[in-house]
Amino acid sequence: MPHLRANTRLYVSPYRRDSPPSPLTPGCNLQEDLIISTPIKTLSVPITSSEIYSTKILNAEHIGSYNSTSDQQPTIIVPAKLPTAAGSPPEWIGHAVPFTLPPDLGPRSSQNNHCNNGSPLLPLMKAVDAIGAAVDWPNVDVVADRNALRKLLWWINKAAQAEDFRIDIELGGDHTLLMSRWRANVTYGSGDWRTFGFGFEESTTRNVKGCEKSTGHYRIIKYDFFGLRMVVRYEVDAYIPSALPAKTKGNSASEREKPTSLAFGEHANNDANTSVSAPLASGTLTSPPLSSRSVDTLDIVHAGREIPQSSIIELTTRSQHFIELLNWPDLYPRLYLSRTRFLCIGLHSHGRFGEIRQYDMARGMETQYNAVRGALQKLGQVLTEIQDLMEENPGRRLSLVCEGGVLRVYERATSKSCLPEDVMKRFVAV
Structure with missing residues (x-):
């Protein structure tokens, strides 16, 4: 394993197309169920970034996690009698180099959408319930997937060339902005897209005991960002x-590892907040599954154990010919907004992998943070604008639709909510 690298030149390769958060399958109808005759509003990228609030993430805390499954009955995996965790991400086992993989092919869809009968935020809420985390839901400003934040950042940074996307939005209580992923398949390996990421993950990781049916591990984190109280869900690769x-610590809230203990470039000197980096290696995890029970439309299976934030890793692949032109303005926010410690990149030439390189976000990332700080400030401004818009339209189901680089807000011709009615009541102040 090569030495950990922290700083890389901040350029985008002119010889390859940068990948958006998720390329849509051709033919997807972003305007499905929308009232398109009169848009509610057309949003514009802020001209200048605002210094009113800081983009530094404060008070970050892991509050839940779960695994989606391939079961026909909507099911998530959470642990038994563990008040600080749920499910388990796959274990990194590595792979001897060189090795060759075929490109990713075929449609893939969001497990979070079709595992809960159209209530995309329900697994998030149930996972937080499972560990008993204290969340003041009426005072939360934004509940969102990291994917939605990345799409907005993609639009902020590349409005003229932004890939098309849709995000469904709703108001919880008086002011909580709920952002949920629109159900859509994505296809990889077609046209000028030749990706190897899914094959790389499958070749270098394995599901832990009790989570063999897992199709994805998701973690939920809460923190303060740009004056907003955020709850963010994100997928963990391994x-x-x-x-x-x-030595495993106790499970009390006071002993729970806080992701804010790791510096992600916000400070000029990270030494005091940096722990010793660990090499990629294999290991074991043995937590037997217990009995399942049904909650609303979601079955819960108990398995897995708590995995500390400091061991979480994001996996991706890049052509070895352009690694020194790594697109940090896209990669860094993905890790920053989820407080993910490690980034692992498989370097390949047409699917032949010759090197696996690791980066530590807790070491020397000031250049990367400063390069995206302006975009993060604009993200905070856009989230605030969308929250204000929802407060002006209580009870309406709206959608953000980006087509041809233009981001418009439409009303949906449906009364269906992203959460069951009894769960939505949590956002109402008593």
């Missing part, structure tokens, strides 16, 4: 066994 603490 964890590094050798990065786990030598």
Whole structure:
């Protein structure tokens, strides 16, 4: 394993197309169920970034996690009698180089959407319930997937060339902005897209005992960002066994690892907040599954154990010919907004992998943070604008639709909510 690298030149390769958060399958109808005759509003990218609030993430805390499954009955995996965790991400096992993989092919869809009968935020809420995390839901400003934040950042940074996307939005209580992923398949390996990321993940990780049916591991984190109280869900690719603490701590809230203990470039000097980096290695995890029970339309299976934030890793692939032109303005916010510690890149030439390189977000990332700070400030401004718009339209189901680089807000011709009625009541102040 090569030495950890922190700083890389901030350029985008002119010889390859940068990948958006998720390329839509040709023929997807972004305007499905929308009243398109009169848009509610057309949003514009802020001309200048605002310094009113800081983009530094404060008070970050992991509040829940779960695994989606391939079961026909909508099911998520959470742990048994563990008040600080749910489910388990796949374990990094590595792969000897060189090796060759075929490109990713075929449609893929969001497990979060079709695992819960059209209530895309329900697994998030149930996972937080499972560990008993304290969340003041009426005072939360934004509940969103990291994917939605990345799409907005993509539009902010590349409005003229932004890929088309849709995000459904709704108001919880008096002011909580709920942002949920629109159900759409994505196809990889067609046209000028030749990706190897899914094959790389499958070749270098394995599901832990009790989570064999897992199709994805999701974690939920809460923090303060740009004056907004955020709850963010994100998918985790794997964890590094050798990065786990030598001694497992207790499960009380006071002992729970806080992601804010890791610096992500916000400080000029990270030394005081940096822990020793761990090499990629294999390990074991043995937590037997217990009985399942049904909650609303969602079955819950107990398995797995808590995985500390400091061992979480994001996996991706890049052509070895352009690694020094790594697109940090896209990669860094993905890790920053989820407080993901490690980034692992498989370097290949037409699917032949010759090197696996690791980066530590807790070391020397000031250049990367400063390069995206303006975009993060604009993201905060856009989220605030959307929250204000929802407060002006209580009870209406709206959608953000980006087509041809133009981001418009439409009303949906449906009364269906992203959460069951009894769960939506949590956002109402008593």
